Amino acid sequence: MEGKEQTRVNPLIVWLFTTNHKNVGILYLVTSLYFLVVAGILALTFRIQLTVPENNFLTASAYNQAVTAHGLFMLLWVVTPLASAFANYVIPIQIGAKDMAFPRLNALSYWLYLASGIMALSSFFAPGGTADWGWTTYAPLNTLQYSPQAGGSLMGLAIIILLSSSIVATINFMVTIFRLRAPGMKLMLLPLFSIFWLVTIFLMLWAFPAFLAPLILLVADRVLGTVFFTSPEGGALLWDHLLWFFGHPEVYILLLPGLAITGDILAVFSGRKLYAKKVIVGALIVAAILSYIVWVHHMFMTGIHPGLREAFNITTELISIPFGVITISYILTLVGGKIRFTTPMLFAIGALALFIIGGASGVFNSSVALNFGMRGTFWVVGHFHYTIVGGGITGLIAGLYYWWPKMTGRMFNEKLGKLHFIIYMIGFNLLYFPMHALYDMPRRIYVYEAATGWGPINMLITMGGFLFGASFILFFWILLDSLRRGPVASDDPWNAKNYSIEWNVPSPPPEFNFPEGKVPVITAQGLEFRSINEIVGGPVSGISARIGPSKAPNIPANGGTPMEHHGPHLSPWPFVLSMGVAMTLLGLFFGPGLLILGLAVFIGSLVGWGWEDLKERFHVAIEALGEKWPFDKVENHTFAMWVFVFGEIGLFGPLFMAYFFVRANASLTGFAWPLPGQIHDITLGALNTILLFTSGLTMSLALIGAKRGEEDLLRAGLVATFILGAVFLAVKGFEWSELFAEGITFGSDISASLYYVLTGIHGAHVLAGLIALIYLIIKAYKGGFSPHRHVGVEAFAIYWGMVDAVWMFLFPLFYLI
Amino acid sequence: MAAPAPSADIWHSLFNFYLTSAITISAVVFAIMIYVLIRYRSRGEANPGDPEYRIGDLSQRGSVKVAIALTIILGVLFLGLTTSTFSAMEFMEEIPEDNPDALHIKVLAFQWGWRFTYPNGKTLTGELRVPAGVPVILEITSQDVFHTFSIPAFKVKKDAIPGRINYAWFEGKYAGEYTIRCYELCGVGHAEMLARLLVMEPEQFEKWYEEFSSKG
Numbered sequence A: 001m002e003g004k005e006q007t008r009v010n011p012l013i014v015w016l017f018t019t020n021h022k023n024v025g026i027l028y029l030v031t032s033l034y035f036l037v038v039a040g041i042l043a044l045t046f047r048i049q050l051t052v053p054e055n056n057f058l059t060a061s062a063y064n065q066a067v068t069a070h071g072l073f074m075l076l077w078v079v080t081p082l083a084s085a086f087a088n089y090v091i092p093i094q095i096g097a098k099d100m101a102f103p104r105l106n107a108l109s110y111w112l113y114l115a116s117g118i119m120a121l122s123s124f125f126a127p128g129g130t131a132d133w134g135w136t137t138y139a140p141l142n143t144l145q146y147s148p149q150a151g152g153s154l155m156g157l158a159i160i161i162l163l164s165s166s167i168v169a170t171i172n173f174m175v176t177i178f179r180l181r182a183p184g185m186k187l188m189l190l191p192l193f194s195i196f197w198l199v200t201i202f203l204m205l206w207a208f209p210a211f212l213a214p215l216i217l218l219v220a221d222r223v224l225g226t227v228f229f230t231s232p233e234g235g236a237l238l239w240d241h242l243l244w245f246f247g248h249p250e251v252y253i254l255l256l257p258g259l260a261i262t263g264d265i266l267a268v269f270s271g272r273k274l275y276a277k278k279v280i281v282g283a284l285i286v287a288a289i290l291s292y293i294v295w296v297h298h299m300f301m302t303g304i305h306p307g308l309r310e311a312f313n314i315t316t317e318l319i320s321i322p323f324g325v326i327t328i329s330y331i332l333t334l335v336g337g338k339i340r341f342t343t344p345m346l347f348a349i350g351a352l353a354l355f356i357i358g359g360a361s362g363v364f365n366s367s368v369a370l371n372f373g374m375r376g377t378f379w380v381v382g383h384f385h386y387t388i389v390g391g392g393i394t395g396l397i398a399g400l401y402y403w404w405p406k407m408t409g410r411m412f413n414e415k416l417g418k419l420h421f422i423i424y425m426i427g428f429n430l431l432y433f434p435m436h437a438l439y440d441m442p443r444r445i446y447v448y449e450a451a452t453g454w455g456p457i458n459m460l461i462t463m464g465g466f467l468f469g470a471s472f473i474l475f476f477w478i479l480l481d482s483l484r485r486g487p488v489a490s491d492d493p494w495n496a497k498n499y500s501i502e503w504n505v506p507s508p509p510p511e512f513n514f515p516e517g518k519v520p521v522i523t524a525q526g527l528e529f530r531s532i533n534e535i536v537g538g539p540v541s542g543i544s545a546r547i548g549p550s551k552a553p554n555i556p557a558n559g560g561t562p563m564e565h566h567g568p569h570l571s572p573w574p575f576v577l578s579m580g581v582a583m584t585l586l587g588l589f590f591g592p593g594l595l596i597l598g599l600a601v602f603i604g605s606l607v608g609w610g611w612e613d614l615k616e617r618f619h620v621a622i623e624a625l626g627e628k629w630p631f632d633k634v635e636n637h638t639f640a641m642w643v644f645v646f647g648e649i650g651l652f653g654p655l656f657m658a659y660f661f662v663r664a665n666a667s668l669t670g671f672a673w674p675l676p677g678q679i680h681d682i683t684l685g686a687l688n689t690i691l692l693f694t695s696g697l698t699m700s701l702a703l704i705g706a707k708r709g710e711e712d713l714l715r716a717g718l719v720a721t722f723i724l725g726a727v728f729l730a731v732k733g734f735e736w737s738e739l740f741a742e743g744i745t746f747g748s749d750i751s752a753s754l755y756y757v758l759t760g761i762h763g764a765h766v767l768a769g770l771i772a773l774i775y776l777i778i779k780a781y782k783g784g785f786s787p788h789r790h791v792g793v794e795a796f797a798i799y800w801g802m803v804d805a806v807w808m809f810l811f812p813l814f815y816l817i
Numbered sequence B: 001m002a003a004p005a006p007s008a009d010i011w012h013s014l015f016n017f018y019l020t021s022a023i024t025i026s027a028v029v030f031a032i033m034i035y036v037l038i039r040y041r042s043r044g045e046a047n048p049g050d051p052e053y054r055i056g057d058l059s060q061r062g063s064v065k066v067a068i069a070l071t072i073i074l075g076v077l078f079l080g081l082t083t084s085t086f087s088a089m090e091f092m093e094e095i096p097e098d099n100p101d102a103l104h105i106k107v108l109a110f111q112w113g114w115r116f117t118y119p120n121g122k123t124l125t126g127e128l129r130v131p132a133g134v135p136v137i138l139e140i141t142s143q144d145v146f147h148t149f150s151i152p153a154f155k156v157k158k159d160a161i162p163g164r165i166n167y168a169w170f171e172g173k174y175a176g177e178y179t180i181r182c183y184e185l186c187g188v189g190h191a192e193m194l195a196r197l198l199v200m201e202p203e204q205f206e207k208w209y210e211e212f213s214s215k216g
């Protein structure tokens, strides 16, 4: 029924306004492949430059920009978004849900991703070109003094938007995977891809905000003139610690989706269960936790205390153990099977083989002593391409072949697929293996002398690069050819219907994934589709249906949604909002007209989104009926907010660490930290503390009012909270203006920089809270809340509590000590 | 051919040890993998038969004993490698401060080059001259951005960080000419941030150093 309705909507509108997880997945797929091509071409240009010694195909500046953009694009705009494409498309089906928990936020993640990509591409055209400091962006080369080009700042902002997009996606997936599983779908029953993705987003939840923190400091340095990375108290090592604290979890974020797909495919095409799945998952969790305590292995040469280095040497070696266990379990999975060498299977085997080589070279890197040779050389370049491209991207390519028939309804040419595999493997190894022989050649040099003898190996590498590039031309040809005239795919072309749910539904699946009016139910006998009434009506035999009739969501009998204003699954606001963000930020660099237009669009989209909510125009009923362990007790929005707060810890944690790092260094460099009361007025600080604390109490009262249905209390509480928050901001503004009048600005010294940026970030949180409060107040006055429906108030109370809590740290740090 | 510095000797023997272990382990793993792939390949293509897995099946394949054994084997292997690293690290990092003969040099990295200051207070830019067979202690820092000091042939490397001093040491065994390079991207001049290291016969060095010190 919706299908017919949808065909009447202009297809362009569908793609722009879609919130359906499968459409969003395809958008991710196309966009990430586009960036793969861009980043690949960049790589080929600098490989041409290195083919022979003393070449002058590129200038040093062009080389540095190309190598920087290549790294950033591949790491941030290609690998994870490509994995997200599959996660979006497949995971809701694999867990047995009709869509993501928050379809509009899902669309928002995608459009912010695209917005950030447009910004990153535009940075090439900003005056002076784009960032040229290498993807690692070491300080203080990344500051205005040494890299004045505006494109660098734009790239920084682009990454900030990209990370925001990922954080939104993380929250959405967290709620989806924990709370929308089909009845009987225990976490351990999920395919590896879903399980590994869950671990991946746990890593993202702390790693991405941890990268956001130094980027905010960097952009502040470059735009506002703060001195985080130019002062000796912060400087190079502050950046190093923050970057690599993010950096190591990041490499697993890049690897895990591909590694997971590899495992699933090995099982499917050998017809065997995964060997020791529990051990695999356990090893994965151990590795994920360890990944937060190995970052110093990227800093072995910085002169850090030797004891620390030995400790990190050991943790790094330890992390090889779980990966070794996973690798061996994968191989053992095949034992006793009937292995079918299809294209996806070949790529999965290839991914495993390449990952083993990458793991082996990683063990060399973990040695502090060997690092005297390896650090900063092509050996490291070889190592991480074997792991990330070899293990990660090869696995994702296997996944694309595997799910392609599901996503498009078309088969591809197997013979050409196998040819692709052969060219891919030869090209890859010709490209990356010889890099290990260049363990004396520095990374990121645009030219080298003939006397070094590096010429012939570089020639080989470039040839491999072009062969590898060619394999992608064939790849895209295979895909296009399949779209054009590939044979129609059955529901289950790989004989995988016993492995995961997506092979039990049509190719491509209908809008809400499952047969009309039915949902998947997992029992000890296997998968069944049962009618919704059967489940909502009461406990179903063999499963734990925890939802009683009273809490049962109102799902129309057709399993879809009632026809809404925008048609099913459509909302313009994620798209409009993201474009507003992009225009605003691009306007900073390309003209105030764009800036003003962007701001108008942005504010308009916030209003529009809020309006859509108030009018309940967008409603896709996706409340699940099944497994929610271990988060049975919370509601989706509240859970989402808790996840968000967790992510905020990942942002404020590193910011506070920066504060302590600077304070500790200040005592070494002899920097005179201002005494309490010397600069910041303790009385005003205390006043603000009281204001915020009181607003916490009024917010609690509002929540009590909402829960009891006492509308007056709710309204009064919300309004009081708003006023207190607004006064807080006003006092803050007064303090800032006083300081400015005294001549204390962003860049006066490191203590001023810290003060402005940390309280500024906190102030921005207060401001965002006030905007949300306006929405809640309007809704409260329209009678939009009841004792049963007040998740908005509850979620906001959690948010506001966090904003309070952060201030309780900021106040003593800046006013009292 | 023996390496030109004790640090490089140690490094190469450690590297060879890692390389031998890595090749052995990977060879075993690859051999098993290839054997398994051939042995269990599907013969009758048409009907792959019923797979062993089933949605909803929580029962596990494989044994915990294998996993534990595997963890222990891998642990012993990796930690064995690590201990061999630590002794090498001690040698490479132990600054011979107590050695009265040691030559102390201050190294300043800048965009884009290297400046070396001798105990006599005089500086050389783009060239470092030292006597063979004598430990040289380096005090490394940077005047602008993050650089990495290295003598690749000696396997000596340390970051040059503004506002910080890092220490490193080396000893050239024989007279000869070597290259000093930067190993951290430091701007457009990074590729050309080279200096010449001249290891001299001790007598020759003495002679040169005297002249160098007395020059105006």
Ligand code: HEM
Pocket: A136, A251, A252, A254, A255, A297, A298, A316, A317, A319, A320, A323, A358, A359, A360, A362, A363, A365, A366, A367, A371, A374, A375, A376, A380, A383, A384, A387, A388, A391, A392
């Ligand atoms: C067997 C386990 C591994 C070990 C012991 C290991 C160890 C290391 C070490 C010590 C470094 C620093 C090298 C240096 O700069 O001198 C490094 C670099 C790197 N590793 Fe690994 N690694 C392992 C697996 C992985 C995996 C699975 C990935 C990604 C999926 C990965 C990605 C990277 C990247 C991207 C870098 C370079 C960062 C840069 O400097 O740009 N590694 N690895």
Ligand SMILES: [Cu+2]
Pocket: A247, A248, A251, A294, A295, A297, A298
């Ligand atoms: Cu790492």
Ligand SMILES: [Cu+2]
Pocket: B147, B148, B182, B183, B184, B185, B186, B187, B189, B190, B191, B193
């Ligand atoms: Cu450099």
